[in-house]
Each structure stands twice: as C-alpha cells, then as structure tokens.
Amino acid sequence: QDAIDRKEKRSETFKTAVHGLETGTPALKTEELGRRAPQWVRDNLVTMCMRCKEPFNAIMRRRHHCRACGYVVCARCSDYKAELQYDGNRLNRVCQECYVFLTGHMVLEDREGKHKGILEKGAAEVSGRSLLCSSLQLLDKNGKGGTRGWFVIPQDDPLVLYIYAAPQDVRAHTSIPLLGYQVRDLPQGNSRHLFQLAQSRQVYTFVADTEELKRRWMRAMARSAAGITHPEEGEDAD
Helix, strand or coil: CHHHHHHHHHHHHHHHHHHHHHHCCCCCCHHHCCCCCCCCCCHHHCCECCCCCCECCCCCCCCEECCCCCCEECCHHHCEEEEEHHHCCEEEEECHHHHHHHHCCCCCHHHHHCCCCHHHCCHHHHHCCEEEEEEEEEECCCCCCEEEEEEEEECCCCCEEEEECCCCCCCCCEEEECCCCEEEECCCECCEEEEEEEECCEEEEEEECCHHHHHHHHHHHHHHHCCCCCCCCCCCCC
16 A cells, blocks of 8 residues: 555656646645745656756756745756745745745846846847947848848857847847858949858858948958957957
C-alpha cells in the first residue's frame, strides 16, 4: 500500500507540474503563496524557464526554484527575495510574479532591463551608445524590393548588426553576426548607393541614402567583420 501511495503521489506531482506548464498558473492557490511550502517542479520536467519561456542551458541560463510557487525559473526571473511565512518569515529566493504578490512592490523598469540582451532593448537606448546607427534599406533576394529600417552596431556588442523597424522601437526584429563577412562595394544604380555583406552563399544587399553614409557603413561593417571592437581613432561613436 505504501508503494501504491508513493506512486500515486508522484503521478499527481507530475500532473501538477504539467498543468502548470500548460496553463501558467501556480500549483499552490494564490492565498497559499508564502504560507505553505510548495511542491517543487522537478528539473527534468522542464526545458525552459516557466516564467519567461527562455530555454535553459548548462552555462548561461541555469535552473532555479521559486521558494514560493515551486516553479523552475532562470536566474533573471528569480532575482528577487521575499519573506515566506512557512520558513519563519525569512527571506527566500522567489520569482518576479510571487515577489510582486507577496510584497506588493512593483518591479522597477531599470531592474527589469538590467539583464536584457540588446535584441530586447529599445532602438533609442542602443543607438545612444553605438559605433554607427542610421536608416538603411535591406533589399530582398531579387534586389527589386526591400525593407527600410533602423540599423545599429552597438558599442557593447560591436560584432553584431541589429535591425529595428523604426528608431523608437523597443525590440530589434533581426540581428546579423558580422564576424567573417566580406564587405563589397557595388556600382551606383538608379541613384542608389549599394553595398553588400557576403559570406559563403549568404548575401545581404543594403541601400544607403548618401554615398558618404554608405562609406561609413562599409568601414564599420568591415571592422566588425574583422573582429575589431573599438571605435576608429579620431572618430566619435554615433
């Protein structure tokens, strides 16, 4: 009978964990958070953070447990502490959602943003600390049409080109690692200032508004492609 009870308990734990993954709701009732120890979701039941959905890996994104709800979360989503009644009101590591519920404190925007990658940061914020930024057009493969956007090479990630739809967007929609690419000049066609990034079979064709802007982008991309991460001497970063 003990063996049957243990098996049923494990089965219920698994069902609770799966239900949490599917619905995004805590295993504990809201009113029980902090008052009763949660049933921890086992590490091997999840492959991504149960809050932000980012995949786990062994080095950069490790698994942690929220001591309030028992969810498996990443370091960024569990970088909070709250007093838990079931643990003698001692401070414990909790996820952001439980922190807000238990303390009543809203998470400050700068705290939310301090761990964000550049892809998640606003265009204006990244542009303010960039090696080069401006509007460009990226042509499609047949060279007849394309997408105009805001292009940035950030100072703190100088080997990558980030593409925003607009200068005030809050998230980049595309990034291109520049290391190893060749920068090619193209003849001016129909008053368009054209240049390319090429690596193996991958080719990107860009259109700049002026010849001077085209030359600046070609220099910046060539330096990034060669692994040079500091601004050119005698030239301020944009």
